[in-house]
Amino acid sequence: MDIFLQQLLNALSLGGTYALLALGLAVVFSIIGLINFAHGELMTVTGYAVCFALIWGLPFPLAVIAGLAVAMTAAFLMERVAFRPVRGASGTTLLLTSFAVSAILRVLFQNLISARPIPVAIPASLSGVVTIGPLHLGMIQLISIIVTLAMLLGLNLFLHRTMAGRAMRAAAEDFAVLRLMGLRANSVVATAFAISGLLAGVAGVLWVAQRGSVDPLMGALPVLKAFIAAIIGGLGSLSGAVAGGFLLGFIEVILQAYLPESLLPYRDAFAILLVIAVLLFRPQGLLARKTLVKL
Amino acid sequence: MTMPDDSLLSIEGLTVSYGAVEAVRGIDLTVRRGEIVTLLGANGAGKSSTLNALVGLAPRKAKRMVFAGTDLTGLPPETIVRRGMTLVPEGRRVFSSLTVEENLMLGGAKHAARGNPAQVKADMLERFPILAERLHQKAGSLSGGEQQMLAIGRALMSSPDLLLLDEPSLGLAPQVVDRIFDLIGNLRDRGLTILLVEQNVAQSLEIADRGYVLANGRVELQGSAEALRSSPEIQDAYLGA
Numbered sequence: 001m002d003i004f005l006q007q008l009l010n011a012l013s014l015g016g017t018y019a020l021l022a023l024g025l026a027v028v029f030s031i032i033g034l035i036n037f038a039h040g041e042l043m044t045v046t047g048y049a050v051c052f053a054l055i056w057g058l059p060f061p062l063a064v065i066a067g068l069a070v071a072m073t074a075a076f077l078m079e080r081v082a083f084r085p086v087r088g089a090s091g092t093t094l095l096l097t098s099f100a101v102s103a104i105l106r107v108l109f110q111n112l113i114s115a116r117p118i119p120v121a122i123p124a125s126l127s128g129v130v131t132i133g134p135l136h137l138g139m140i141q142l143i144s145i146i147v148t149l150a151m152l153l154g155l156n157l158f159l160h161r162t163m164a165g166r167a168m169r170a171a172a173e174d175f176a177v178l179r180l181m182g183l184r185a186n187s188v189v190a191t192a193f194a195i196s197g198l199l200a201g202v203a204g205v206l207w208v209a210q211r212g213s214v215d216p217l218m219g220a221l222p223v224l225k226a227f228i229a230a231i232i233g234g235l236g237s238l239s240g241a242v243a244g245g246f247l248l249g250f251i252e253v254i255l256q257a258y259l260p261e262s263l264l265p266y267r268d269a270f271a272i273l274l275v276i277a278v279l280l281f282r283p284q285g286l287l288a289r290k291t292l293v294k295l
Numbered sequence: 296m297t298m299p300d301d302s303l304l305s306i307e308g309l310t311v312s313y314g315a316v317e318a319v320r321g322i323d324l325t326v327r328r329g330e331i332v333t334l335l336g337a338n339g340a341g342k343s344s345t346l347n348a349l350v351g352l353a354p355r356k357a358k359r360m361v362f363a364g365t366d367l368t369g370l371p372p373e374t375i376v377r378r379g380m381t382l383v384p385e386g387r388r389v390f391s392s393l394t395v396e397e398n399l400m401l402g403g404a405k406h407a408a409r410g411n412p413a414q415v416k417a418d419m420l421e422r423f424p425i426l427a428e429r430l431h432q433k434a435g436s437l438s439g440g441e442q443q444m445l446a447i448g449r450a451l452m453s454s455p456d457l458l459l460l461d462e463p464s465l466g467l468a469p470q471v472v473d474r475i476f477d478l479i480g481n482l483r484d485r486g487l488t489i490l491l492v493e494q495n496v497a498q499s500l501e502i503a504d505r506g507y508v509l510a511n512g513r514v515e516l517q518g519s520a521e522a523l524r525s526s527p528e529i530q531d532a533y534l535g536a
Contacts, residue, residue, distance in 0.1 A: 163404060165396050170390040176352055177388045182376040182405035182453055 002134045007257045008250075013141040015249020016148030021226030022233065022241035023155070024199035030172035030236040031192045032087060034094040035227065038078060038101035040219025042197055045105070047214030048113060051120045060123050064223050065251070068201040075197025076190060093202070109216035117215040120208050144206045151202055154241060155195070159238075164191050172236070191294040231242030232278055233287025243286055303328045303457055303488050304349070308358035311344040311512075317345035318353075320512035326457065329491045331479065333520070335533065336509035342492040343385055345509070346459045349490075350382045351369070351375050356480040363456060381453050385461040385492075387446040391435025392461050395426055398434050399443055402452030419448050440471035447478065457488045464495050476502055496533035500524045 008030045021039065045072070049070035053063035082101045085095050128139040159165035171188045179185050200219075207222060208214055229248045233240025253275050255267045273280050277285070304326040326332045349353035351372040359365040362380050370378075373450075381427040390398050403415050420427040423444050424513070429437060434445055443463055450458060451490035460479065464472040465478045469485055472495065480502050485527035493499040500506060500520045516528055523529050 063420075163400065166393065166401055167404065170394060170397075170401055173390050173392060174388055177384060177390070178375055178384055178401070179352070180350065180373040180384070180450070181401045182373050182381075183401070184373050185371070 006135055007253050009137055011140065011250040011253040013144045014253055016030060016145055017206050018225050018229045019242045019245025020148060020151060020199045020203040021222055022245040023238060024196035025226055025230045026195045026236060026238050026241035027192050030173065031168065032189055033091060034083060034098060035100040035174035039200055040223030040242040041102050042071050042075055042200035043146045043196035043204035043207060043222065044214065044216065046201040047076045047208040047218055050205060050208060051118055051211035051214050054121050064205050068198060069076060069203055071201025072194045072197040072206060079190060079193040113218060117213040119213050122209050122212050126209060129276050141208045147202060147206065168192060172238065228275055232275055232285060234287045237285065237287045240285050240287035249295050302329050303363055304370045305359065305462045306357060309345065309348060309360065310356045311348045312354050318512055319348065322514045324507065326488060326490050328488055329486065330504045331483050331491060331502055333491045333493060333503040333506040334509060335496050335499065335506055340509040341512040342509055343461055345463050346382055346492055347474060349459060376453055377510035379456040382448045382452045382465060383446045383457040383461060385465065387442045388433040389442050389445050391433065393434055394431050395434055395445055396430045399452055405453050415452055415454060419452060423448050440467050443467065443475060457490065460491045462492055462494060464469050464493060486531060
């Protein structure tokens with residue numbers, strides 16, 4: 001039972017990161033129909049920002065804030081430079097544009113920074129282990145669970161208590177009519193990107209804190225997982241993205257814990273198999289667009 | 296004829312094309328302050344396209360397109376709405392997962408920076424008591440008639456000078472249709488100018504001052520509501536006399 005609880009906490013921690021990333025994808029998708037595959041590069045850029053801020057001697061909390069600021073700015077610029085010119089174009093065009101942005105950023109990271117992983121000096125206080133009763137939980141995992149929950153709560157409050165948040169929920173439902181309210185389309189989209197940047201930034205910090213290094217391809221795998229999570233949840237549904245993220249994290253952790261050792265290399269294959277099973281029964285995803293933007 | 300000065304909206308040679316399809320093929324249209332003008336015509340005649348083009352939601356070209364002294368050419372919908380012309384779209388299109396209150400708040404978003412949105416909202420709820428009762432319900436849970444009230448109330452929150460209404464009676468029960476038409480009359484009496492697209496020709500011509508009949512994207516007939524009511528074309532095609 002304790003082992004199960006232990007795994008559950010691991011799943012919450014991993015799933016939480018997937019949920020934040022999937023949420024970032026869903027926020028943008030729900031408004032402009034773009035699946036932003038360059039979302040992972042926002043994580044990577046956060047990692048580099050934290051890394052260099054620490055090298056320049058900033059204390060860790062300030063380095064984290066710098067990382068988040070860079071992530072939001074990068075997301076904002078991505079929209080302004082790459083996605084605004086193709087807004088309203090077909091899904092294929094949007095998708096290819098996001099692949100291009102992703103590829104260009106990776107090449108820039110490789111050539112301007114380094115193709116190799118750069119170590120990030122995570123404070124030793126974060127690598128400790130917290131013991132709660134019979135459970136042993138990494139400090140970073142604990143922080144990651146708390147931060148994820150705080151982000152979800154914060155985003156929920158933002159979406160329901162502020163005009164900008166209400167505008168985003170309305171935009172996800174009917175963008176044209178939102179413009180008839182006299183709200184600038186560009187500011188609503190820019191807000192969506194800034195939020196998705198913040199979510200990617202938080203996920204990026206958590207990811208780097210667990211791995212202790214950053215490399216040009218760091219964001220690729222988690223964002224692919226987040227994409228799968230968003231699909232499981234029902235693309236464009238924010239609550240779905242969160243549910244999908246936690247479910248995928250749970251599936252991966254449970255498989256990791258209970259698969260026989262000889263099958264462990266196929267863990268991801270089994271995870272994808274379970275995802276396919278979910279989609280066979282719920283092709284629209286677990287929480288399709290009807291329940292959109294309820295968290 | 297009135298002086299051209301009191302025209303609130305003046306359009307010449309408006310065309311709307313979706314790719315190769317021309318939905319509106321060069322129409323002239325004038326709406327004067329305080330009038331209800333109605334656009335009539337069969338399905339696909341170009342009525343909705345005209346309204347959407349006026350607020351900048353449909354691709355449009357025009358020789359001249361002036362609203363309250365502002366050239367509308369190239370302006371995006373949000374700017375046009377801020378200048379005082381707004382549209383209640385066909386099918387109501389309330390934000391169904393948002394509450395009634397949130398829908399109204401968004402409608403008044405243009406005032407958030409200045410003015411007093413609370414006052415406008417209080418005013419609105421006095422005008423639509425039914426919405427006051429449903430303030431915290433999801434807009435999607437309202438009946439069709441209530442949703443139409445909300446859609447109109449939401450548009451009024453931006454305190455427009457010119458209100459474009461696209462098929463406000465569509466799909467509503469006859470008593471509800473009567474209430475919507477009463478409301479439109481009331482709004483005009485309070486000084487609002489209205490451009491109304493309707494399939495309900497008889498009732499539209501009853502409250503309208505003037506009308507245009509569109510067919511295949513062109514103005515086929517225009518005149519005072521009275522003249523249109525008695526014209527043989529309208530009698531034959533729409534009023535079934």
